[in-house]
Amino acid sequence: MNKTIKLALFLGIVAAISGLVLGIVNYITEPVINQNAVKAEQKNLELMYPNAEFKILDYKDDDGIIIGAYKANDTNYIFKGTAVGYNSSTPIVVLVGLNKDGTIENMVALEQQETNGFGARCFEKENIANLYLNKKSVDEIDMLSGATFTSTALKTIMGEVFEAYEAVK
Amino acid sequence: MKNFKNGFIKENPVFCLYLGMCSTLALSTNLNNALGMGLCVTIVLIFSNLIISLIRNITPDEIRIPVYIVVIATLVSVVELLVHAYIPALFDALGAFLSLIVVNCIILGRAEAFAKKNPPLASIIDGLGMGLGYTFAIVILSVIREFLSTAWVSFYNPFDMSQLIIRIGMPQLENYTISLFSSSVGAFLTFAVVAALFALINQKAKEGKK
Amino acid sequence: MKLLTLALSAVLINNIVLAKFLGVCPFLGVSKNTKSALGMGLAVVFVIFSSSMLTYALQYLVLIPLHIEYMQLISFILIIAAFVQFVEMFMKKKMPGLYKSLGVYLPLITTNCTVLYVAQENISKGYNFLETVVNSIATPLGFLLVIYLFSCIRERLDYAHTPKAFKGNPIGLVVAGLMALAFAGLVGIV
Numbered sequence: 001m002n003k004t005i006k007l008a009l010f011l012g013i014v015a016a017i018s019g020l021v022l023g024i025v026n027y028i029t030e031p032v033i034n035q036n037a038v039k040a041e042q043k044n045l046e047l048m049y050p051n052a053e054f055k056i057l058d059y060k061d062d063d064g065i066i067i068g069a070y071k072a073n074d075t076n077y078i079f080k081g082t083a084v085g086y087n088s089s090t091p092i093v094v095l096v097g098l099n100k101d102g103t104i105e106n107m108v109a110l111e112q113q114e115t116n117g118f119g120a121r122c123f124e125k126e127n128i129a130n131l132y133l134n135k136k137s138v139d140e141i142d143m144l145s146g147a148t149f150t151s152t153a154l155k156t157i158m159g160e161v162f163e164a165y166e167a168v169k
Numbered sequence: 170m171k172n173f174k175n176g177f178i179k180e181n182p183v184f185c186l187y188l189g190m191c192s193t194l195a196l197s198t199n200l201n202n203a204l205g206m207g208l209c210v211t212i213v214l215i216f217s218n219l220i221i222s223l224i225r226n227i228t229p230d231e232i233r234i235p236v237y238i239v240v241i242a243t244l245v246s247v248v249e250l251l252v253h254a255y256i257p258a259l260f261d262a263l264g265a266f267l268s269l270i271v272v273n274c275i276i277l278g279r280a281e282a283f284a285k286k287n288p289p290l291a292s293i294i295d296g297l298g299m300g301l302g303y304t305f306a307i308v309i310l311s312v313i314r315e316f317l318s319t320a321w322v323s324f325y326n327p328f329d330m331s332q333l334i335i336r337i338g339m340p341q342l343e344n345y346t347i348s349l350f351s352s353s354v355g356a357f358l359t360f361a362v363v364a365a366l367f368a369l370i371n372q373k374a375k376e377g378k379k
Numbered sequence: 380m381k382l383l384t385l386a387l388s389a390v391l392i393n394n395i396v397l398a399k400f401l402g403v404c405p406f407l408g409v410s411k412n413t414k415s416a417l418g419m420g421l422a423v424v425f426v427i428f429s430s431s432m433l434t435y436a437l438q439y440l441v442l443i444p445l446h447i448e449y450m451q452l453i454s455f456i457l458i459i460a461a462f463v464q465f466v467e468m469f470m471k472k473k474m475p476g477l478y479k480s481l482g483v484y485l486p487l488i489t490t491n492c493t494v495l496y497v498a499q500e501n502i503s504k505g506y507n508f509l510e511t512v513v514n515s516i517a518t519p520l521g522f523l524l525v526i527y528l529f530s531c532i533r534e535r536l537d538y539a540h541t542p543k544a545f546k547g548n549p550i551g552l553v554v555a556g557l558m559a560l561a562f563a564g565l566v567g568i569v
Contacts, residue, residue, distance in 0.1 A: 006229070007229055007231060007232050010228075010229060010232065010236070011232055011235060011236065011239075014236050014239050014240070015239055015453075015457075018239050018240070018242070018243035018453060019450065019453075021243055021247065022243060022246055022247065022250075022449050022450060022453070023447075023449075025246075025247045025250050025251070025449075026250060026449040028254075029250040029251060029253065029254035029255075032254035032255065033250075033253050033254045033257075036253075036254070036257045040257070060443075062507070063507075064505040187404070187407065187408075187548055188404070190400075190403045190404060190407075191400050191401050191402065191403050191404070191492050192400075194400040194403060195399065195400040195401075234460075235457065235460065235461075238456055238457065238460055239453060239457065242452050242453040242456050242457075243453060245452060246449060246450075246452045246453060249452070250449065265496055265499060265500070265503070268452050268495070268499060269401075269492045269495060269496060271452060271456055271495065272456070272491070272492040272494075272495055273492075274404060352559075352563065353397055353398050353400065353556075353559045353563070354556045354557075354559045354560045354563065355556075356400065356556075357552050357553070357555045357556030357559055358552075358553060358556040360552050361545070361549045361550070361551075361552035361553045361556065362549070364548060364549045364552065365542070365544040365545045365549040366544070368544045368545075368546075368549065369543075369544040372543070372544065
């Protein structure tokens with residue numbers, strides 16, 4: 001029995017040392033990794049808030065709809081969301097910018113191959129302004145007629161965006 | 170010195186012992202990935218050999234395998250975090266294979282076959298030799314595959330993928346490239362031919378000795 | 380529907396051996412005859428499924444709540460190794476018949492990269508529980524399928540005249556390459 005305890009103790013010590021080493025390395029590298037993630041997204045984030053300073057937020061979404069969360073200038077929030085619209089081979093990817101109190105200020109599509117004249121109309125400037133800007137909750141968001149699939153996908157993303165905002169604000 | 174040379178041709182871990190094949194096949198699509206992966210494996214191999222050799226006298230024999238696994242997994246995690254932080258382009262290219270270095274048979278194999286019964290210095294040299302043998306193998310494959318599939322072999326700055334460092338090729342062959350070689354089929358076929366070549370060299374060497 | 384697509388693509392299109400090059404070592408090593416290939420394949424299905432469940436629980440119940448995701452690799456590999464060891468001991472004592480046909484392959488599986496890969500893939504791709512279950516059954520089934528087919532071809536290969544240098548593994552790899560080519564033809568079905 002004594003031997004078993006000794007063996008377990010040895011393994012425990014080895015594991016503890018390795019945990020410590022990993023903890024230290026993680027402590028050093030984590031900010032760099034986060035900074036890199038911001039840098040990779042920088043060009044897109046600049047579309048939303050030019051010349052702002054961006055920080056990555058720690059937010060994980062269970063449904064895989066929100067794939068990035070950032071803070072700009074310590075006041076505004078940016079979420080990157082994705083969902084499938086009418087074109088199942090290219091999911092829609094959008095950035096949504098929220099101000100301090102969770103009102104949508106800005107939306108940019110990074111990737112979308114929806115049908116021209118139908119779904120793609122959701123991404124036209126005036127439609128973005130009418131449908132999404134200045135909205136504070138998902139209930140205020142309407143559908144665009146003739147673009148059901150695309151607007152449903154966008155509404156799903158917005159719903160998750162508001163949820164994410166509540167979680168990180 | 171003999172250990173060191175053995176790793177290249179006679180006991181090349183990849184072509185002669187068929188160890189660590191998964192990553193060799195998967196990451197030999199271009200020279201950058203191949204060199205990056207070779208470097209990571211070599212570093213992990215050197216340090217794992219060193220640490221295991223240092224603790225060889227205090228490690229109880231019954232639990233040596235779990236201890237080795239913990240040591241190797243720690244080293245791989247450290248390398249993974251460092252690469253993720255400082256060479257993000259390489260991290261994206263290597264993907265899951267970076268953490269799968271843990272189960273790369275070369276590393277546990279060398280720990281068990283060499284480091285557990287040899288002093289630290291010899292173990293480091295063995296690790297270096299085997300690691301370079303692995304790098305050598307993956308680089309050969311990648312050069313063949315990249316050349317056949319694009320007519321070029323190029324090397325980019327790993328810290329900034331847009332910066333080309335060296336590019337050698339035959340532009341006159343550009344219209345005759347075989348893109349099959351960048352896919353999995355090409356990986357298996359190239360590997361088979363090179364492994365057969367190594368077997369041939371070793372056979373010849375053996376006959377020569379007789 | 381989504382689950383079916385996931386399963387089909389894991390078995391046929393993104394086949395773990397032929398498209399992702401994982402588990403090539405046992406694929407070449409234990410395919411000399413059909414019986415052992417089948418045994419190895421089944422053992423892999425069992426181990427991957429159970430250890431994926433364990434690691435999935437570990438990730439979401441322990442690592443994430445404690446914010447020590449960087450310990451993922453080390454804890455996963457230890458769990459897998461310990462689990463395989465445990466199953467082997469249990470089988471040896473309680474099910475000697477099954478142990479004779481499957482158990483001998485168990486120690487080999489710890490170093491099979493597919494197990495760790497599937498465990499990590501479930502996490503990194505953000506699969507939910509149902510998708511995890513499907514993925515961790517379908518992926519090893521893909522392995523079972525190709526290792527069995529491969530061993531059938533290999534049994535006949537023994538009677539073929541191959542150049543001396545190609546004997547053994549190199550010609551096996553050529554066959555694997557041709558199988559990969561055949562599987563690449565299935566890409567369109569999903």
